[in-house]
Amino acid sequence: MPLELKSKVPAGPLPEKWDRHRFDMKLVNPSNKRKYTVIVVGSGLAGGAAAATLSELGYNVRCYCYQDSPRRAHSIAAQGGINAAKNYQNDGDSVQRLFYDTIKGGDFRAREGNVYRLAQISMSIIDQCVAQGVPFAREYGGLLANRSFGGAQVSRTFYARGQTGQQLLLGAYQALEKEIDRGGVTMFARAEMLDLIVVNGRARGIVVRDEITGTIEPHLADAVVLATGGYGNVFYLSTNAKGCNATAIWRAYKRGAAFANPCFTQIHPTCIPVAGDYQSKLTLMSESLRNDGRVWVPARKDDCGKAPGDVAEADRDYFLERKYPSFGNLSPRDIASRAAKEVCDEGRGVGPGGRGVYLDFADAIQRAGEDRIRERYGNLFEMYQRITDENPYQVPMRIYPAVHYTMGGLWVDYNLMSNIPGLHVAGEANFSDHGANRLGASALMQGLADGYFVLPNTLGDYLASNKLEPVATDAPEVVAAVADVATRTSRLLGVRGTRTVASFHRELGKIMWEYCGMARSAEGLRTALELIPKLRAEFWRDVMVPGEGTELNKTLEHAGRVADFLELGELMCRDALHREESCGGHFRLEHQTPDGEARRDDDRFAYVAAWEYAGIDAPAVLNKEPLVYENIKLSQRSYK
């Protein structure tokens, strides 16, 4: 029988939904709060903020991260900035506009109610972070500075040099450390969640492996929050940190949580191109660079060999400005990425392998002077030079799209609760707010909105409205979950084959990038659906994981993650194959307008595809949550 997926978006006019809901929700009596234990897996913006805030409220919190410190969560790497509808610039911004831009940017595949709430909360986020001492960029007058970002015509992005994510995360981390010191939060670093414990239908705990000792133990609670980030590393090469993984949400999926829109992945247009096959990850050059940089390739193939300086102005094709006059270099990520791919496919790409386009600052340096540019992007330019050994002040940067963000994730309702009662999902790990494409500077906003403002309210409602019997550590469900993890671990160690984990990860990445990347086709996806199970079988037959399970064993950790990617990749292809339309980051070659733009099919696909696990060899079951638009009329997205 199909899952019942109730969005639980409250009735009433958009602007009042959240306030009304907050009033309608049950509250936990302050003196009872510390009787409740909440598990928060993840210490990034979403998890860190949630753990700190829940502890401030008085709940008894247990927080987990796989790094050696909560401060190292991948949110730290976010560069460009965070959006908020403050309209400090008086350039016509408003909650309504941020809401509309986000829905439109997501190509009309997100829930109105969630996105409107996000836009409303965006303001409180900035206030909260300023109060914490986040050193946002300031004008000389002492007020907060803004910059513009892709997909928007207003300047609403707040930033701290090129290290916005770092500063926001440190804000949440410091609040978290404050609560740890106070005793409200128990922190488990170097601890990896390897399974979800579900007792009579409710999420009541997780199975954790201590990465140092290798001990595998159950951790029980009244509610579980997963804020474990995105699964972009299924492509092997991505801008994500090496440790980013799908394990937590994938385990939950296999315990019955629905996985929504897995094929909605974002390719970021401005990354440093691949240099060689030893490449271990790709480095993002913040989108904010597109404020001042102009993207071009030679107009003629035979100029591609030349040094950029030797290509005359007339022989340059500023293809974004040409194709999308009104948004130009600031057109949304999916559009900019695809445009870059096209020109490279036409053979007009530059750099090694012809897989790159120029991001040129010559004009900006002319206009604003090198110092202003250094002030704005100094650290990004240094990073580029450190990696490529080229000086972007003199020669244009070479950039190429790379996997960056995953809009898909575990299905959640308006309260950020999955279809498993008690299992809440926040941040990039859920599918909630970005539809088929995320606008720049909106993920930090969503992570913090979920963590600081949404969960602390909705989680209380869940605890207050449900009677939760204590669970014993020897309950059959608990014992079974722990046993599963133990067997799986020893299986991974037991194979003792001939191939390294990394080699499997690389091969999977190639398949995904080739057939489930920037442009997808039914034929390609079918090929992938044949290749992936084969690769998975070989993995379990031939993988080599040295060392033991009772010690720090990074190969073992990686192996577990790759094993999950090998399953998730298949689901992504299945989802991509079923979605017979092009929308946002999902571009199906069969579904494009004559001039190569994405063609959506709102009649057939205006829904959330929530996949349900049906056993390792059985194909996942598709459930649909229809998307109803009461306030926005769906239109063909145009940035021309």
Added chain:
Amino acid sequence: MQLTLKVWRQRGPDVEGGLEEYQAADISPEMSFLEMLDTVNERLIEKGEVPIAFDHDCREGICGSCGMMIDGVAHGPMKGTATCQLHMRTFKDGDTVVIEPWRARAFPVIKDLVVDRGALDRIIGAGGYVSVSTGGAKDGNIIPVPKLDADRAMDAAACIGCGACVAACLNGSASLFTSAKLSHLGLLPQGQPERYRRALKMVAQMDIESFGGCTLYGECQEACPKEISIDFISRMNRDFLYAAVTTSAESGVGDDS
């Protein structure tokens, strides 16, 4: 290119360790230092041997996970660069490279090049925050912050918590790390109310974790991937001394300092 590595191998926290020699064959100068280690590790795994354990995550010089002593220099020869951003082009073919973990009592070795830097978290926990609970904040523009203060605060806040300052310091002092957080918050209006209390508490924690004192060697600043300045250490000293002679016990500090 071809290099000889002398790497510290240690199976576990209380196991004897030692330097072992490895050959890193056909390394591309475009590789990052960690990609070079990846290559060496993959070959070890293919031979069924246990690879060299080291911490890393973002590989963009921002998360602070990576870090090792390379030829006796924290994060290696390139100034203002974390290990993950170091590239092989800074080495010569045929070089011998000695790789050791951070060394400090506060950073016990867990395995090979992996150490426990929890002490740094506890220093932050002791007071490296502004005590505001979520919700109450007023509009972000209510308190203007002079641009130069915001910029200097950002200079200090850029710290990635890698611990290279401790590793490089001949005293094993965490002064640069601690002073960076104290200065970040101490330079902003939001950080003023707790400024002196914070100085007392964080410095006390720094001592509890048995880091060494500061002789002003300046090695930390040189090793710091974010080039945090030792001027912040002066600032920390000033705030601490002022607090020590003015703040009275009921500030809640006397008890645990």
Added chain:
Amino acid sequence: MWVLTLYRSTIGKKAIMAVTGLVLVGFVIGHMAGNLQVFLGATKMNAYAAFLKSLGELLWLARIGLFVALVLHVLMAWQLTRLKQNARPVAYHLRAPQVSTVASRTMRWGGVLLLAFIVFHILHFTTGTVFPSASTPDAIYPVWSATDVYGNIISAFRTPWVVAAYVVAMLFLMLHLFHGAWSSVRTLGLARSSNFPLHRRVATVIALVVWLGFSVIPVAVFLGVIR
């Protein structure tokens, strides 16, 4: 109790060291100035010494002050050194200091040497307990005399190794001050951030002046410039 807060913390200990260190710097400069009067001849020099002794209680007060400063300074140096050793139980196989100066890295051993020097020096000049007489004693001032400081200086520096000892000691004093006079300002948090900090230049000058001002005396006596 704030004194305890200071004494309990590394920064506090270091501050005590800085203050006492600066007191010692002050003394050393004054002492040097006084000693340089040997160039003005026996009468002036001895008059000065006599004047100092005439101060009586005041002199003792100053002596006690200096002694306390020195003891605290050395005590803190000792404690901080132990803390430092405790902070890194396992040494690096290879470590290559990048920017730390020789001066900064010799603070400890240099200090110990200074201590040794001071002890010897007091037994040498103030008490005359240890007064190695030269193989060919000076015609006019053959031995140590409680009243004739000038004479003591002249006869003392006829012995080559004594001269050498002093000159070497002064080298270490210079190193100690080159770092100390600079770092103390930072220890006390008085430094202003700048690319050419004033305290760096002042410290350099102090170090050089003290080194020359002291070394010139034994050398001059030995070369017979003053007799």
